[in-house]
Amino acid sequence: MKIYNTLTKRKEEFRPLNGNKVTIYACGPTVYDYFHVGNARVFITFDVVRNYLKYKGYDVKFVQNFTDIDDKMIKRANEEGITVKELGDRFIEEYFKDADALNIKRADVHPRATEHIQDIIEFIKVLIEKGYAYVVDGDVYFSAKSFPGYGKLSGQNLEELEAGARVEPGEKKRDPMDFALWKAKKPGEPAWPSPWGEGRPGWHIECSVMAVKHLGETIDIHGGGPDLIFPHHENEIAQSEAVTGKPFARFFMHVGYLNINNEKMSKSLGNFFTVREILKEYEAEVLRFLMLSSHYRSPINFSKELMDQSKNALERLYTALYAMEHLEKVTPERPLNREEEEYLKRQMENKNKFIESMDDDFNTAGATAALFDIVREFNVSLNESSSREAVQKTKALLLELGGVLGLFSKFQPTLLDEEIERMIKERQEARKAKNYALADKIRDELKARGIIIEDTPTGTRWRRA
Numbered sequence: 107m108k109i110y111n112t113l114t115k116r117k118e119e120f121r122p123l124n125g126n127k128v129t130i131y132a133c134g135p136t137v138y139d140y141f142h143v144g145n146a147r148v149f150i151t152f153d154v155v156r157n158y159l160k161y162k163g164y165d166v167k168f169v170q171n172f173t174d175i176d177d178k179m180i181k182r183a184n185e186e187g188i189t190v191k192e193l194g195d196r197f198i199e200e201y202f203k204d205a206d207a208l209n210i211k212r213a214d215v216h217p218r219a220t221e222h223i224q225d226i227i228e229f230i231k232v233l234i235e236k237g238y239a240y241v242v243d244g245d246v247y248f249s250a251k252s253f254p255g256y257g258k259l260s261g262q263n264l265e266e267l268e269a270g271a272r273v274e275p276g277e278k279k280r281d282p283m284d285f286a287l288w289k290a291k292k293p294g295e296p297a298w299p300s301p302w303g304e305g306r307p308g309w310h311i312e313c314s315v316m317a318v319k320h321l322g323e324t325i326d327i328h329g330g331g332p333d334l335i336f337p338h339h340e341n342e343i344a345q346s347e348a349v350t351g352k353p354f355a356r357f358f359m360h361v362g363y364l365n366i367n368n369e370k371m372s373k374s375l376g377n378f379f380t381v382r383e384i385l386k387e388y389e390a391e392v393l394r395f396l397m398l399s400s401h402y403r404s405p406i407n408f409s410k411e412l413m414d415q416s417k418n419a420l421e422r423l424y425t426a427l428y429a430m431e432h433l434e435k436v437t438p439e440r441p442l443n444r445e446e447e448e449y450l451k452r453q454m455e456n457k458n459k460f461i462e463s464m465d466d467d468f469n470t471a472g473a474t475a476a477l478f479d480i481v482r483e484f485n486v487s488l489n490e491s492s493s494r495e496a497v498q499k500t501k502a503l504l505l506e507l508g509g510v511l512g513l514f515s516k517f518q519p520t521l522l523d524e525e526i527e528r529m530i531k532e533r534q535e536a537r538k539a540k541n542y543a544l545a546d547k548i549r550d551e552l553k554a555r556g557i558i559i560e561d562t563p564t565g566t567r568w569r570r571a
């Protein structure tokens with residue numbers, strides 16, 4: 107399969123470094139607020155990348171960090187009158203709520219910067235010993251010019267970079283291109299002891315340290331949003347390769363911008379929707395589907411119209427799934443006839459189309475188109491007199507491929523009457539035992555599956571919505 111590599115600016119054949127193992131590190135959120143739809147694009151993209159590599163049989167280890175100490179964290183914690191730790195704990199919890207709703211699975215490791223301070227200090231010590239970093243009044247800076255490959259990711263040379271660089275007030279670096287590894291404590295800021303005095307780590311160093319610690323000196327795939335190419339990932343490369351002397355990441359993947367009115371959705375511009383807001387109006391899967399309908403590197407111009415289009419498209423897929431579910435119950439169990447065998451061959455071609463699309467730099471737009479081809483083929487070819495096997499195989503195929511994209515999490519096979527009765531009995535027992543949380547959960551689950559229950563003085567009654 108091929109992946110577009112920002113390092114070489116072209117699609118390259120992907121093979122893992124170590125046999126069947128694939129290591130992926132994605133830069134995660136700064137946890138000072140709910141995440142917005144632009145951030146969600148990155149998380150959903152890497153969730154799909156990971157799913158697909160697993161589907162292909164790779165043994166994937168995926169790490170996504172939480173940046174839980176930086177200027178934004180400190181500012182927000184002060185505004186709210188809480189500690190940076192409390193702020194981080196709160197928004198990590200909120201991150202998981204939205205991620206769960208969007209069916210973004212947990213990473214194998216979600217390291218937090220503040221839990222790696224000692225590792226960061228050790229890493230910086232090596233950089234100083236090797237002559238890549240220097241100390242000024244309790245700050246430590248990385249000297250960009252000391253690292254020969256500096257600029258290789260963003261494709262800029264030192265002169266171009268120098269023209270864009272400046273020294274911010276309060277920074278004591280020798281050269282405008284240098285960047286902070288360690289920042290001396292300022293009044294009112296959280297700080298940790300270090301050989302250079304109390305302070306806190308810079309942003310770039312945390313990812314270098316956590317990636318190497320959890321995934322090894324060379325990782326297969328490193329990624330994030332488009333604004334991370336420079337300086338964040340450029341700096342990560344410099345720090346990591348200066349320490350290890352090995353290539354840091356073999357492939358860099360960068361997601362395209364999610365825009366609104368053709369401008370980057372961002373907190374600082376104020377033109378953003380949080381995922382939490384969107385979920386009040388739409389099923390989470392609609393947002394996920396919207397992201398998948400474009401190639402991950404193409405820009406997306408987010409709008410209500412686009413959400414509505416995605417909603418309709420997703421509904422078409424669900425309608426087909428429920429039609430398959432129905433046919434599966436009423437069709438005769440008999441061997442496939444010739445036409446049905448031909449039909450299943452055409453569906454296998456659609457499956458191949460899905461795989462070819464995904465093999466081509468995770469082209470989810472092509473992959474979702476293949477799902478619609480499967481549905482179209484089903485709609486014209488099968489009916490109540492078709493062989494049950496043909497229906498079952500179609501449904502299994504659609505669920506398998508949709509599952510790779512993280513879709514159809516809301517698909518629930520229809521409940522039989524006796525299953526409903528059994529769940530109602532369980533709920534009654536839970537209520538008797540005063541386990542109201544479980545009782546409500548059962549009621550909600552029934553509701554999600556289209557069963558309405560009513561408690562009456564003579565017992566609980568139910569009906570299908």
Ligand SMILES: Nc1ncnc2c1ncn2[C@@H]1O[C@H](COP(=O)(O)OP(=O)(O)OP(=O)(O)O)[C@@H](O)[C@H]1O
Nearest residue numbers: 135136144145330331332363364370371372373374
């Ligand atoms: N509009 C966007 N489109 C695509 N990716 C984005 C967008 N905005 C942020 N990202 C990405 O989301 C991830 C999480 O970033 P982070 O939490 O630092 O964002 P942020 O700084 O809060 O966002 P903002 O850019 O809105 O200030 C990063 O990989 C970042 O590149």
Ligand SMILES: [Zn+2]
Nearest residue numbers: 133134313338
């Ligand atoms: Zn990072």
